[in-house]
Amino acid sequence: MVTIADYGTYETAWCPGCGNFSILKAVKEALTASQLEPHQALFVSGIGQAAKAPHYLNANVFNGLHGRSLPVATGAKLANPRLTVIVESGDGCNYGEGGNHFLAAIRRNIDLTLLVHNNQVYGLTKGQSSPTSEEGFVTKAQPGGVASTPFNPVAVAVAMHAGFVARAFTGLPDHLSDLIQQAIAHRGFSLIDVLQPCISFNKVNTFAWYKKRCYQLPSDYNPADWGAAIKAADQWGEQIPLGVIYRNDRPPFEEHFPVLNQGPLVGRDVDRMMLKEIMEGYA
Amino acid sequence: MNRNSVNLLIGGEAGQGLVTIGQILAKSLVRSGYSIVVTQSYHSRIRGGHNTYTIHAGADRVIAPLETIDILVALNEETMTLHRHEISPDGIIIADEAFGISDDVSLRVPFKELAKQGFLNIAALGVVGSIIGLTEESIAGTMDKFFGKMDQKTAEENRLALSNAFRWTTGRSVSFSKLPPVSDPPKRLIMNGNEAIALGALSAGLKFYSFYPMTPSTSIGIALAGWAERMGSIVEQAEDEIAAINMALGASFAGAPSMVSTSGGGFALMVEGVSLAAMTETPVVIVVAQRPAPATGLPTRTEQADLNFVLYAGHGEFPRAILAPGTVEECFHLTYRAFELAERYQGPIFILTDQFLADSYRAVAPFDVENLSPVSPGSDPASSSSPYQRYALTDNGISPRLLPGISMQLVVADSDEHTEDGHLTEDLTVRQRMVEKRLKKGKGIRAEAIPPQMEGDKRPDLLMVSWGSTKGAVLKAASQMRHTGKNVSTLHFSQIWPLVSEQFMDYLQGAREVVSLEGNATGQLAGLIRRESGFLIEKQILRYDGLPITPEYILRELTK
Incomplete structure (x- = not known):
C-alpha cells in the first residue's frame, strides 16, 4: 500500500504562496491514488522554478537542460517502457525553448505525462515575458508591453490530435490531482496545462484573475468530440474551461517497436549470431 | 607489362548510375580477392553536377587513394575534360563513341548498340570489368545480389547489357594489362567507414541510437535502422540534433547503451547536451563525421577541421576521449572501445571521422563479433x-x-x-x-589512452605526423619515399585526446625533421601537440580544398 508519506516532504526554494506548492501536493496525491511506488516513477524536468519540483519528492529524477526534458523523457521511456514517466516544467521550458520537442512529442504520442506549470511569466529569471504571456503584458524586458500574441498550448495540442489534453488551475487542487491520475492512466501522450499565479512577477494573471474566469467543463461535455474540443481549446479571456478537453485512443509510440514487447532494453543480450549474419551480408 | 594494381575513376552526372556500377565493381573486385580503397566525390545534389567514384584496387593490399588514373570511365564529356590530365602514361579512357573524341588512349564504345537507354551504365561496367580482368560471371553474380529482387525484364536487360559489353570488349585489342588473378582469396567483407562504425556499435551492445540526417554521417543511421528490429535496438530520427542527443542521454540514463552521429553543424546544436552528459555523468558515444565548414561549407566533401571544436565543445571543465579512426577496421574497433570508455567513465566519448573515410569502401577481414563482449550498463x-x-x-x-x-x-x-x-x-x-x-x-x-603508432626507423631523417583518415595516404607516401632510399618514419594518432606526451616525445625529438599532415588549414593537431608537449612542428602539410590527402599530394608538397 503506497501512502503519501512514501513520497516524502522536502524544503523548497519557492516563494511562499506560489502555485507550485499546490501542484506538488496534487502530484503526490495522484501518484498515491495510482498506487505507484516511488521507484516506478521517473520525473524528467528542465530548468525554471517548476523544474525544481521533482527534487521535492521521492522518485527517480533526471533534471536536465532548459527546454529539453521531453527528448530525455522520450529516450528513457523507450529504453524502459515500464517506467511511468512524468515531465514537469514550466511554460518557458516547454512552449518556448522546447517548442519543437513539444510538437514532436505530440506527433509521436509517446506514453508520458507532460505537466506544465503555466504562470504566463518567467519566474526564475525574474519576470520576463513567456510564450503564454498576454499581448501588452509589461515587464522590465518588454517595457512597451509584449508585442506577440500568446501561444495556446491546448489549442495546438488539440489541433494535432494529441492523445490527452487537459487544463487545470491550482485553485482547484483536487480537480488537478484527478486529472493527473487520468493522464498517468492514459496510454499515450498527455498534456496538462496547469494555470497558476506567480505571486512575485505576474501582477496581471493573479489567483483572483484565474478564479474569476476558470470554470469546469460540464459533465455532458464529450472530450472525444474533436470539433467541440477545438472550440473549448480556443476559449480564453472572460471564460477559461478546465478539465479533459480532448482525448483519443491513438496507439502510443512504443507500440511501433516490436522489440519493446519484451520489456526494457536494459540487460538484453546481444544476439551475436544475428550480428555475425548481418556482418556477413557485407561479403 | 604486368600490373599489380589499378586506379580507376568513374565520372559523370548524378543520376547516371555511376555509384551503382562503382559499387558493383568494388564488390566484384573484393569477391575476386583484390584489396580496394574507394574514394567518392560528389556534389550536394540528386541530379546533375560532376561526381566521381574512384577505386584503387590491387592484388596486394592497397591502403590509400591515388590521383593518377589508369582507367577513366567517362559517362559524360565533362569527365574527360576534367580528368584527362590525371591519366597515367599507359592509362586509357573508356567513353561513348558519340562523344566524338579522337584521342589515341581512348576506347570508344558504341554504348547505344550494347544497351538500351537506362542500362548504359551496366554496359560501361561490363567494358571496364572485362578490361581489368574480372569475369562476366563474377560481375553478374554481384549484380544479382546487389539489385536483389527486381522485375524479370529489368534483370534481363541488365544481363544483356553486361554480356554485350563483355563480348564487344573481348573482340577488341585493348593495350591494357589485366590485374593478376588472386588464387584462394581469403574471405573479405566490403564495407565503408560508417558501416563499420554501426557494426562496432552493435558489437558493443548499442541499444539506442538517435540522429538527425546530416551528410556525411547519415549512412550510420541508415545501417542501424535496417538492422534495428533484428538486433533488438531502437533507432529514432529526432526532430533536431538537440533532441537526438537528449534522447540518447535519456535512454542511456535508463540503461540502454546509446549513440548519436552527426556532422559539424549538427554537432554545434548538440554541444549543450555534451555538457549535460558530463554533468549528469551519463554515458554516450558521439560520432562526428567531419565535412568542410564553417556553416554549411561543402556538404559532401571531406575535411579534418573539427578537432578543436570537438575537443573544446561544451561549457565547463570535464573529461572526454576523442578517437579518430584511420581505417575501416579502426572504425569498428574504436567504436567498440568508445562504448567501453563511455560506460566505464560515464560521460561523452567521441569518434571523429570524416566524409572520405565515411564513404570509403575497403576490403576488410571479418570482425570477431562472436567473441566481443558487449558492455554491461x-x-x-x-x-x-x-x-x-x-x-x-x-x-x-x-x-x-x-x-x-x-x-x-x-x-x-x-x-x-x-x-x-x-x-x-x-x-x-x-x-x-x-x-x-x-x-x-x-x-x-x-x-x-591509445598511443600513437610509430612506423619506421626510431631516428629518421623525416618523421610524418598525422591523425585519423589520412593514415593510408601517409603510410603509402612514406613507403614510396623509402623505396627511393629516404629514411622516413610515420607517427599516426588514432586517439587525439587525451594526448599523452610521454608516449611520443622521444619520437618527435629523435627525428631530424618533423612534418605534420592534416586535412585542415591551421594545423590543429600540431597546435595541440605544441600545447601539450611544448614541441613545435614547424613544417606542416595541410589540405583544405575538400579532397582527401593522397600520397601524391604529400610527395608534391614535400618537394615544394
Missing part, C-alpha cells in the same frame, strides 16, 4: 549502499551507476551542481568536490 543494485547516492565520491571519481526502475533504489541525476545523492545544491564546498570528482575520471581515461 549500470552497476549491481545488490552491492550499492542504501540510500543510493548517484554521485557518491570515490577515489577514482567513478560512482556506482544504478538504473532507474530496475531496483527499489531511486536514481537522481541533475544538470545543476548536485550533492552526492543527486539533488541540486549551492553548497560551494560540495561544488568544489564535485568538480574534482569529475576531473578525476580524466586520469583514468588518460591512463588508457
Whole structure:
C-alpha cells in the first residue's frame, strides 16, 4: 500500500504562496491514488522554478537542460517502457525553448505525462515575458508591453490530435490531482496545462484573475468530440474551461517497436549470431 | 607489362548510375580477392553536377587513394575534360563513341548498340570489368545480389547489357594489362567507414541510437535502422540534433547503451547536451563525421577541421576521449572501445571521422563479433549502499551507476551542481568536490589512452605526423619515399585526446625533421601537440580544398 508519506516532504526554494506548492501536493496525491511506488516513477524536468519540483519528492529524477526534458523523457521511456514517466516544467521550458520537442512529442504520442506549470511569466529569471504571456503584458524586458500574441498550448495540442489534453488551475487542487491520475492512466501522450499565479512577477494573471474566469467543463461535455474540443481549446479571456478537453485512443509510440514487447532494453543480450549474419551480408 | 594494381575513376552526372556500377565493381573486385580503397566525390545534389567514384584496387593490399588514373570511365564529356590530365602514361579512357573524341588512349564504345537507354551504365561496367580482368560471371553474380529482387525484364536487360559489353570488349585489342588473378582469396567483407562504425556499435551492445540526417554521417543511421528490429535496438530520427542527443542521454540514463552521429553543424546544436552528459555523468558515444565548414561549407566533401571544436565543445571543465579512426577496421574497433570508455567513465566519448573515410569502401577481414563482449550498463543494485547516492565520491571519481526502475533504489541525476545523492545544491564546498570528482575520471581515461603508432626507423631523417583518415595516404607516401632510399618514419594518432606526451616525445625529438599532415588549414593537431608537449612542428602539410590527402599530394608538397 503506497501512502503519501512514501513520497516524502522536502524544503523548497519557492516563494511562499506560489502555485507550485499546490501542484506538488496534487502530484503526490495522484501518484498515491495510482498506487505507484516511488521507484516506478521517473520525473524528467528542465530548468525554471517548476523544474525544481521533482527534487521535492521521492522518485527517480533526471533534471536536465532548459527546454529539453521531453527528448530525455522520450529516450528513457523507450529504453524502459515500464517506467511511468512524468515531465514537469514550466511554460518557458516547454512552449518556448522546447517548442519543437513539444510538437514532436505530440506527433509521436509517446506514453508520458507532460505537466506544465503555466504562470504566463518567467519566474526564475525574474519576470520576463513567456510564450503564454498576454499581448501588452509589461515587464522590465518588454517595457512597451509584449508585442506577440500568446501561444495556446491546448489549442495546438488539440489541433494535432494529441492523445490527452487537459487544463487545470491550482485553485482547484483536487480537480488537478484527478486529472493527473487520468493522464498517468492514459496510454499515450498527455498534456496538462496547469494555470497558476506567480505571486512575485505576474501582477496581471493573479489567483483572483484565474478564479474569476476558470470554470469546469460540464459533465455532458464529450472530450472525444474533436470539433467541440477545438472550440473549448480556443476559449480564453472572460471564460477559461478546465478539465479533459480532448482525448483519443491513438496507439502510443512504443507500440511501433516490436522489440519493446519484451520489456526494457536494459540487460538484453546481444544476439551475436544475428550480428555475425548481418556482418556477413557485407561479403 | 604486368600490373599489380589499378586506379580507376568513374565520372559523370548524378543520376547516371555511376555509384551503382562503382559499387558493383568494388564488390566484384573484393569477391575476386583484390584489396580496394574507394574514394567518392560528389556534389550536394540528386541530379546533375560532376561526381566521381574512384577505386584503387590491387592484388596486394592497397591502403590509400591515388590521383593518377589508369582507367577513366567517362559517362559524360565533362569527365574527360576534367580528368584527362590525371591519366597515367599507359592509362586509357573508356567513353561513348558519340562523344566524338579522337584521342589515341581512348576506347570508344558504341554504348547505344550494347544497351538500351537506362542500362548504359551496366554496359560501361561490363567494358571496364572485362578490361581489368574480372569475369562476366563474377560481375553478374554481384549484380544479382546487389539489385536483389527486381522485375524479370529489368534483370534481363541488365544481363544483356553486361554480356554485350563483355563480348564487344573481348573482340577488341585493348593495350591494357589485366590485374593478376588472386588464387584462394581469403574471405573479405566490403564495407565503408560508417558501416563499420554501426557494426562496432552493435558489437558493443548499442541499444539506442538517435540522429538527425546530416551528410556525411547519415549512412550510420541508415545501417542501424535496417538492422534495428533484428538486433533488438531502437533507432529514432529526432526532430533536431538537440533532441537526438537528449534522447540518447535519456535512454542511456535508463540503461540502454546509446549513440548519436552527426556532422559539424549538427554537432554545434548538440554541444549543450555534451555538457549535460558530463554533468549528469551519463554515458554516450558521439560520432562526428567531419565535412568542410564553417556553416554549411561543402556538404559532401571531406575535411579534418573539427578537432578543436570537438575537443573544446561544451561549457565547463570535464573529461572526454576523442578517437579518430584511420581505417575501416579502426572504425569498428574504436567504436567498440568508445562504448567501453563511455560506460566505464560515464560521460561523452567521441569518434571523429570524416566524409572520405565515411564513404570509403575497403576490403576488410571479418570482425570477431562472436567473441566481443558487449558492455554491461549500470552497476549491481545488490552491492550499492542504501540510500543510493548517484554521485557518491570515490577515489577514482567513478560512482556506482544504478538504473532507474530496475531496483527499489531511486536514481537522481541533475544538470545543476548536485550533492552526492543527486539533488541540486549551492553548497560551494560540495561544488568544489564535485568538480574534482569529475576531473578525476580524466586520469583514468588518460591512463588508457591509445598511443600513437610509430612506423619506421626510431631516428629518421623525416618523421610524418598525422591523425585519423589520412593514415593510408601517409603510410603509402612514406613507403614510396623509402623505396627511393629516404629514411622516413610515420607517427599516426588514432586517439587525439587525451594526448599523452610521454608516449611520443622521444619520437618527435629523435627525428631530424618533423612534418605534420592534416586535412585542415591551421594545423590543429600540431597546435595541440605544441600545447601539450611544448614541441613545435614547424613544417606542416595541410589540405583544405575538400579532397582527401593522397600520397601524391604529400610527395608534391614535400618537394615544394
